[in-house]
Amino acid sequence: MPLKPFHFEAAIKELEEITQWFESTEADLDEGLVKFERGMELATQLKEHLATVENRVEKIKARFDGTRQPAQPTEPFGDETDLLD
Amino acid sequence: MQPEVITVSQFVGIINDTLAIAYPLVIVEGEVSSFKVNQGKFVFFDLKDDTSTLSCFMMLHQLRLPIEDGMKVRVTGSPKITKFSKFSLTVRAIEPAGEGELRRAMELLKRKLTAEGLFDVSRKRPLPQYPHTIGLITSATSAAYSDFIKILGARWGGVDVRLADVTVQGNTAPDQIVGAIEYFNQASPPVDVVVLIRGGGSLDDLSAFSTEPVARAVAGSRTPVIVGVGHEIDVSLADYAADVRAATPTDAARLVVPDRLEREAHITFTAGRMIQAIGGLAEARHTQIDRHLDAMQRYLRRPAETVREATVVLSRHLERMEGSLRRTGELTAYLRGSLEPAYRNAIVRRRERAISLERLLRSASPETVLARGYSIVRTKTAILKDAAKVQSGEELMVQLAKGTLSVKVKK
Numbered sequence: 471m472p473l474k475p476f477h478f479e480a481a482i483k484e485l486e487e488i489t490q491w492f493e494s495t496e497a498d499l500d501e502g503l504v505k506f507e508r509g510m511e512l513a514t515q516l517k518e519h520l521a522t523v524e525n526r527v528e529k530i531k532a533r534f535d536g537t538r539q540p541a542q543p544t545e546p547f548g549d550e551t552d553l554l555d
Numbered sequence: 556m557q558p559e560v561i562t563v564s565q566f567v568g569i570i571n572d573t574l575a576i577a578y579p580l581v582i583v584e585g586e587v588s589s590f591k592v593n594q595g596k597f598v599f600f601d602l603k604d605d606t607s608t609l610s611c612f613m614m615l616h617q618l619r620l621p622i623e624d625g626m627k628v629r630v631t632g633s634p635k636i637t638k639f640s641k642f643s644l645t646v647r648a649i650e651p652a653g654e655g656e657l658r659r660a661m662e663l664l665k666r667k668l669t670a671e672g673l674f675d676v677s678r679k680r681p682l683p684q685y686p687h688t689i690g691l692i693t694s695a696t697s698a699a700y701s702d703f704i705k706i707l708g709a710r711w712g713g714v715d716v717r718l719a720d721v722t723v724q725g726n727t728a729p730d731q732i733v734g735a736i737e738y739f740n741q742a743s744p745p746v747d748v749v750v751l752i753r754g755g756g757s758l759d760d761l762s763a764f765s766t767e768p769v770a771r772a773v774a775g776s777r778t779p780v781i782v783g784v785g786h787e788i789d790v791s792l793a794d795y796a797a798d799v800r801a802a803t804p805t806d807a808a809r810l811v812v813p814d815r816l817e818r819e820a821h822i823t824f825t826a827g828r829m830i831q832a833i834g835g836l837a838e839a840r841h842t843q844i845d846r847h848l849d850a851m852q853r854y855l856r857r858p859a860e861t862v863r864e865a866t867v868v869l870s871r872h873l874e875r876m877e878g879s880l881r882r883t884g885e886l887t888a889y890l891r892g893s894l895e896p897a898y899r900n901a902i903v904r905r906r907e908r909a910i911s912l913e914r915l916l917r918s919a920s921p922e923t924v925l926a927r928g929y930s931i932v933r934t935k936t937a938i939l940k941d942a943a944k945v946q947s948g949e950e951l952m953v954q955l956a957k958g959t960l961s962v963k964v965k966k
Binding site for chain 2: 486497499528530
């Protein structure tokens with residue numbers, strides 16, 4: 471488990487954006503070096519995350535029955551004729 | 556002995572008490588006729604066999620599956636006499652008698668809910684690609700649960716699974732499932748996706764998932780729901796109502812999280828594209844450096860009179876190149892291991908070529924030449940390179956490594 475929360479979705483999106491920038495026409499080597507370093511860092515972190523993290527299961531203590539039990543049937547007042555068939 | 560005289564109300568009361576003790580709960584099977592709903596909440600119908608008819612009454616909200624005339628049902632209820640002396644069965648539960656009837660009831664409900672638009676494709680929402688929390692609704696002791704957790708762990712990590720342990724079959728199952736869906740919809744912190752699963756079973760075993768309350772709760776959930784019930788061929792109404800339908804509990808695990816091997820390959824591929832692209836940028840920078848180097852060499856081949864000018868130009872080239880080389884050098888450090896050796900060698904070769912050119916340039920500068928014992932002779936206007944171009948008696952300036960001499964031409 472990583473010590474600080476790692477946002478996988480944001481990290482993979484950032485890496486994809488950096489790669490897209492590199493493949494665009496505005497890419498420049500000097501600016502690219504900083505981005506490149508960040509991209510490599512992200513790729514490493516993402517892979518570490520994939521390799522180490524486990525799932526956790528927590529059972530909820532609340533019970534789910536009883537709360538929605540409908541009331542016992544009551545008689546339909548004033549509608550007794552329906553039972554006269 | 557004279558029997559005690561009682562009122563009508565007392566008598567009806569005694570009969571009802573007697574019935575409550577003798578038959579607190581009966582289960583009667585028969586065919587439905589004269590089915591009707593009054594005031595949107597009271598249900599009346601007759602239960603018949605070949606010879607007898609029984610009046611039945613129930614509340615609409617207790618009706619889990621649609622009922623129609625001609626359907627064979629099993630009714631659970633208590634016998635009662637009304638204050639008008641009409642005998643009827645107060646129904647608590649009603650279920651189709653046999654698989655054929657169950658199918659028929661499910662089909663009826665499906666038609667009704669389809670007409671309402673509950674199963675419309677336009678209602679389906681996409682699941683989050685990387686869920687952090689999953690609200691899992693199933694029986695904690697079921698194979699469906701252990702299969703789901705196993706496949707989930709094999710594919711992905713870092714997920715908080717919050718388990719709502721519910722009964723997945725029997726009379727209490729629909730209420731528990733609905734309660735769990737409601738719980739997750741109100742949970743704080745919220746869950747990213749709700750997963751409702753159950754292993755295979757008979758149509759009757761799976762019937763809780765085809766009840767109206769469960770289908771409505773799934774369709775009405777604010778959090779996207781994925782439903783995986785039974786085997787591939789089993790389809791419940793909850794499946795139709797779900798945002799995503801999984802064929803089995805295992806399939807639900809496959810649909811709810813990505814596969815780490817696939818994602819790892821994607822990361823490697825994406826980083827690889829980036830490395831390739833920066834390699835291309837470095838290559839362009841090399842071409843630029845080469846141009847500086849070529850220009851420097853051209854200047855070095857020029858006549859001596861332009862050496863001073865060449866020095867200025869070459870220094871400028873060197874300065875620019877130094878920046879380029881430093882940055883490509885930094886790149887080499889970053890790329891260690893990830894960059895093709897060819898790229899690295901290319902950078903090293905260019906640096907060496909630049910250093911040797913710089914050395915050559917220094918040796919060619921006027922100061923270096925003077926230090927070796929040469930002198931520069933100037934007229935008032937230019938550097939003297941031809942003895943025929945001076946007159947006898949003309950004054951010249953001689954520049955040495957240290958100092959300048961003023962001389963006169965004798966001959």
